[in-house]
Amino acid sequence: MEEFIVTEKLTKTYGDVTAIDALDLKVHAGEIYGFLGPNGAGKTTTIRVLTTLTKPTSGRALVNGFDVVKEPDEVKKMIGVVQQHVSLDRDLSVRENLEFRARLHHLGSAERKKRIDELLDYVGLTEEADRIVDDLSGGMKKRAMIIGSLLHRPKVLFLDEPTVGLDAQTRRRLWDSIRRLHLDGTTIFLTTHYIEEAEALCQRVGIIHRGRLIDLGKPLELRQRLGLVTVETLVDNKETRYQYFADREAATSYVQNLPSDAKTIIIRDSNLEDVFVELTGRKVGDD
Amino acid sequence: MITVLRDIYSVLWVDLRFLRRHWLRTLATSLVNPVLYLVAFGYGLGGGISFDGYSYLAFVMPGIIALTAMSSSYGGAGYKLHVDRLFYRCFDEYLMSPISLFSLAVGKTLIGVVRGLISTVAILAVGVIISPALIVSPLFMLILVSSCFVFSFLGVLVGMWAKSHQDMTTFNTLVILPMTFLSGTFFSLNQLPGAVKAVLYLLPLTHSSECLRAAALGQTFPWLSFAALLGFGLLFFAGCMWALKRASV
Ligand SMILES: Nc1ncnc2c1ncn2[C@@H]1O[C@H](COP(=O)(O)OP(=O)(O)O)[C@@H](O)[C@H]1O
Ligand SMILES: [Mg+2]
Numbered sequence: 001m002e003e004f005i006v007t008e009k010l011t012k013t014y015g016d017v018t019a020i021d022a023l024d025l026k027v028h029a030g031e032i033y034g035f036l037g038p039n040g041a042g043k044t045t046t047i048r049v050l051t052t053l054t055k056p057t058s059g060r061a062l063v064n065g066f067d068v069v070k071e072p073d074e075v076k077k078m079i080g081v082v083q084q085h086v087s088l089d090r091d092l093s094v095r096e097n098l099e100f101r102a103r104l105h106h107l108g109s110a111e112r113k114k115r116i117d118e119l120l121d122y123v124g125l126t127e128e129a130d131r132i133v134d135d136l137s138g139g140m141k142k143r144a145m146i147i148g149s150l151l152h153r154p155k156v157l158f159l160d161e162p163t164v165g166l167d168a169q170t171r172r173r174l175w176d177s178i179r180r181l182h183l184d185g186t187t188i189f190l191t192t193h194y195i196e197e198a199e200a201l202c203q204r205v206g207i208i209h210r211g212r213l214i215d216l217g218k219p220l221e222l223r224q225r226l227g228l229v230t231v232e233t234l235v236d237n238k239e240t241r242y243q244y245f246a247d248r249e250a251a252t253s254y255v256q257n258l259p260s261d262a263k264t265i266i267i268r269d270s271n272l273e274d275v276f277v278e279l280t281g282r283k284v285g286d287d
Numbered sequence: 288m289i290t291v292l293r294d295i296y297s298v299l300w301v302d303l304r305f306l307r308r309h310w311l312r313t314l315a316t317s318l319v320n321p322v323l324y325l326v327a328f329g330y331g332l333g334g335g336i337s338f339d340g341y342s343y344l345a346f347v348m349p350g351i352i353a354l355t356a357m358s359s360s361y362g363g364a365g366y367k368l369h370v371d372r373l374f375y376r377c378f379d380e381y382l383m384s385p386i387s388l389f390s391l392a393v394g395k396t397l398i399g400v401v402r403g404l405i406s407t408v409a410i411l412a413v414g415v416i417i418s419p420a421l422i423v424s425p426l427f428m429l430i431l432v433s434s435c436f437v438f439s440f441l442g443v444l445v446g447m448w449a450k451s452h453q454d455m456t457t458f459n460t461l462v463i464l465p466m467t468f469l470s471g472t473f474f475s476l477n478q479l480p481g482a483v484k485a486v487l488y489l490l491p492l493t494h495s496s497e498c499l500r501a502a503a504l505g506q507t508f509p510w511l512s513f514a515a516l517l518g519f520g521l522l523f524f525a526g527c528m529w530a531l532k533r534a535s536v
Contacts, residue, residue, distance in 0.1 A: 081383055083379065091309075096301070105385065
């Protein structure tokens with residue numbers, strides 16, 4: 001499979017803090033790659049390095065074969081970035097923000113107009129085009145940012161925690177937009193600390209913890225490695241113990257043979273959160 | 288070359304859109320200070336005094352134009368940049384786009400020049416009416432435009448360098464504010480002891496107001512000061528490029 005993004009021992013330190021630590025990543029062309037980790041794990045730093053905004057301390061990173069440090073101009077032509085925070089000029093209208101980005105990416109005036117209208121329609125923002133960004137809802141701002149990142153038809157789109165702070169409905173609409181981009185052939189690098197987002201969207205998920213990649217695979221593979229079925233048991237009426245089994249039968253026979261002082265709370269499908277907790281000893285979203 | 292010009296215009300474009308939406312407010316706020324100085328010093332304090340052989344009003348007018356050029360250009364280039372970087376955080380969009388740092392620096396400078404010229408031309412219009420001694424020659428305009436560039440470069444430099452809002456206000460209080468009053472804008476440097484005078488020549492606004500005054504009143508032109516002004520311009524521009532390079536670490 002063709003690798004679209006490759007990093008080798010990629011490291012970035014800020015003073016004493018090692019934000020990312022010898023990361024070796026391989027993102028396939030055309031896939032949705034999920035980068036799952038708690039706050040402070042190093043997700044944003046990774047995106048900043050891959051998008052030429054931050055220089056790595058050591059190691060290297062290639063995007064479509066171009067080195068982010070040595071050939072940043074080639075990289076910039078290929079990437080679209082939706083940052084974690086709102087990165088729009090809040091005093092201007094949506095259309096003005098988009099036109100500005102289109103100009104920065106050298107779109108001609110006829111193409112600018114056509115592309116902006118097309119994308120406004122694509123994410124359902126046509127009605128809002130002339131409103132000032134400051135007056136829009138969070139979901140609308142995010143959609144405007146996504147359009148802004150797509151104007152120049154990037155080959156790879158970086159989405160940094162795109163659905164944080166959005167309500168469930170808006171989140172699903174956004175997921176649909178991301179899936180459509182994927183179907184159109186765009187490689188997508190998405191970070192999230194939402195387990196269900198990684199499971200719902202991504203073909204492969206890399207789990208990052210304290211700047212290190214600690215596991216990688218398809219969501220199903222990750223769960224299989226752990227055991228597809230989880231049994232939660234209450235021990236001494238105070239602590240929940242988690243046990244993982246390959247299938248329901250194994251789980252059930254375990255439960256039947258439990259000593260009488262242990263209470264089984266639930267038998268359920270394992271999820272990525274279980275994988276994460278087992279790998280790191282803490283929950284995603286814990287600080 | 289064409290690409291550079293187009294990129295510069297792209298950078299300027301977005302700030303022009305902002306200016307277009309808020310032009311009246313921008314113009315009004317940038318004229319408050321000079322008009323206050325004009326009334327307080329030109330008429331209030333200096334009414335009836337003559338100075339270096341001119342009425343104080345004629346003397347102070349070029350100084351007020353110089354400080355208007357400074358504050359409008361510096362603020363016009365620096366503030367929005369600062370807000371874009373630290374509060375709106377949309378500045379990364381420039382850095383991730385395929386435009387050069389040179390185009391970015393010049394584009395961000397030009398909005399300061401545009402705003403500086405709008406304010407100074409408005410004040411100048413008042414000036415020629417109330418003080419007919421004022422000569423608006425091509426030389427005068429050349430210095431005015433140069434001054435706007437110099438202080439816009441400074442604005443971009445400070446807007447890029449400031450890591451917080453506090454950095455920005457500190458710089459304004461420690462450098463810009465004293466410069467406003469001390470640079471021979473309201474009085475003649477010849478009244479001062481040599482050592483003080485020497486220090487004040489380290490301020491770009493001193494050269495700007497000396498040159499503007501000489502041109503406006505038809506005195507012998509201080510070419511050395513003009514050279515110094517351009518020197519400050521080069522220095523500040525180099526500073527802008529340095530600050531922009533530093534932005535991506
Ligand atoms: N500009 C910076 N200066 C200092 N430390 C930083 C900077 N950016 C990130 N960090 C630190 O690097 C670590 C990783 O941060 P980040 O990449 O933002 O994590 P995430 O996006 O996964 O929440 C954190 O400990 C954070 O405090
Ligand atoms: Mg982050």
